[in-house]
Amino acid sequence: AQSVAQPEDQVNVAEGNPLTVKCTYSVSGNPYLFWYVQYPNRGLQFLLKYITGDNLVKGSYGFEAEFNKSQTSFHLKKPSALVSDSALYFCAVRPGVSGTYKYIFGTGTRLKVLA
Amino acid sequence: DTGVSQDPRHKITKRGQNVTFRCDPISEHNRLYWYRQTLGQGPEFLTYFQNEAQLEKSRLLSDRFSAERPKGSFSTLEIQRTEQGDSAMYLCASSSSRGPYEQYFGPGTRLTVT
Numbered sequence: 120a121q122s123v124a125q126p127e128d129q130v131n132v133a134e135g136n137p138l139t140v141k142c143t144y145s146v147s148g149n150p151y152l153f154w155y156v157q158y159p160n161r162g163l164q165f166l167l168k169y170i171t172g173d174n175l176v177k178g179s180y181g182f183e184a185e186f187n188k189s190q191t192s193f194h195l196k197k198p199s200a201l202v203s204d205s206a207l208y209f210c211a212v213r214p215g216v217s218g219t220y221k222y223i224f225g226t227g228t229r230l231k232v233l234a
Numbered sequence: 235d236t237g238v239s240q241d242p243r244h245k246i247t248k249r250g251q252n253v254t255f256r257c258d259p260i261s262e263h264n265r266l267y268w269y270r271q272t273l274g275q276g277p278e279f280l281t282y283f284q285n286e287a288q289l290e291k292s293r294l295l296s297d298r299f300s301a302e303r304p305k306g307s308f309s310t311l312e313i314q315r316t317e318q319g320d321s322a323m324y325l326c327a328s329s330s331s332r333g334p335y336e337q338y339f340g341p342g343t344r345l346t347v348t
Contacts, residue, residue: 123276151335153335153336153337155339161341162238162325162339162340162341162342163277163325163327163339164339165336165337165338168335168336170335209276209277211276211277213335219290220265220267220282220284220289220290221279221282221290221292222267222277222279222337223279224269224276224277224278225276226274226275226276227274227275227276
C-alpha cells in the first residue's frame with residue numbers, strides 16, 4: 120500500500136534554533152513531493168515542492184526540504200525557527216504512476232516554537 | 235485574490251439527511267480535488283476532476299457520495315443519507331494541469347452529523 124509517514128506528532132524547538140520535520144514515503148514510481156502548512160482556522164497553504172532536479176528545494180518563509188531517494192525521505196528544514204512558524208505541517212506525495220492523480224498526505228506534525 | 239472558496243463553511247445535519255457542498259476553484263485551474271479530513275489526520279483523497287471529467291475516485295467514496303463538475307468550473311459534493319461517521323472537514327483544492335502541480339486549498343466545509 121502506498122503511504123506517507125510523519126513519525127513525530129509534535130516537534131518542539133526553541134526560537135532561533137534549526138528545525139527539522141520528518142517525512143518518509145512508500146509509493147510507486149518517481150513521486151512528486153510537497154509540504155503544506157495549516158494555521159489554526161485557516162486552509163492548507165503550499166510551502167514547497169520537489170518535482171525533479173536539485174535535491175534541495177527552497178520554499179516560502181525560509182523553509183527548505185531535502186529529497187533523499189535512497190532513504191525515500193523528504194524532510195522539512197529551517198535554519199532558524201520563529202515563534203510564528205508554530206503550526207501543523209503536512210507532507211504530501213503524488214505517486215509517479217501514470218493514470219493516478221491522487222495525493223497522499225501524512226498525518227501531520229505539530230511544530231511548536233518556544234520563545 | 236480569488237482563491238478557492240467553499241460553501242457553506244459549516245453544516246449541521248441530522249443523520250439520514252442529504253447534504254450538498256459547493257467548491258469554486260481558482261478560475262484558470264482545470265484540476266479539482268475533494269478531500270476529507272478528520273481530527274488528527276491528514277487530508278484523505280476522495281475524488282479528482284480534470285475539467286468536467288471525473289477521472290479518479292477513492293475506494294473510500296461509498297455510493298452515498300457523489301461529486302459533479304458540470305461545466306468544468308465549480309464542483310458539488312453530495313452526501314446522501316448522512317451517517318455520524320461522515321462528520322469531518324471536507325476540503326476542496328484546485329491546481330493547473332500546466333504545472334507546477336501544487337494544490338491550492340479552500341477553507342473547507344465542516345460537517346457535523348447529529
